[in-house]
Amino acid sequence: xxxxxxxxxxxxxxxxxxxxxxxxxxxxxxxxxxxxxxxxxxxxxxxxxxxxxxxxxxxxxxxxxxxxxxxxxxxxxxxxxxxxxxxxxxxxxxxxxxx
Numbered sequence: 594x595x596x597x598x599x600x601x602x603x604x605x606x607x608x609x610x611x612x613x614x615x616x617x618x619x620x621x622x623x624x625x626x627x628x629x630x631x632x633x634x635x636x637x638x639x640x641x642x643x644x645x646x647x648x649x650x651x652x653x654x655x656x657x658x659x660x661x662x663x664x665x666x667x668x669x670x671x672x673x674x675x676x677x678x679x680x681x682x683x684x685x686x687x688x689x690x691x692x
Contacts, residue, residue, distance in 0.1 A: 602633060606652055612638050613645040 627635040665671040
């Protein structure tokens with residue numbers, strides 16, 4: 594779990610590719626590669642090497658934050674959506690709603 598005020602290091606794609614190349618082609622140990630390229634944690638190099646071996650991309654994923662916004666073409670459509678949502682919640686939590 595992240596600690597308050599903790600920052601994360603971001604590594605460039607070129608550095609990741611170099612680390613994978615050193616591990617796979619130059620047969621350097623993961624610890625040596627991490628030390629040589631100033632990578633904080635050797636397990637990060639292991640993850641990159643495993644992804645490269647599986648043919649996965651090493652490019653950073655774009656983080657998605659929050660709930661996706663729902664777009665409505667009309668107010669009637671939005672009202673129908675909200676009514677359906679209310680009905681769903683009433684069924685999920687019957688004790689919270691008393692008529």
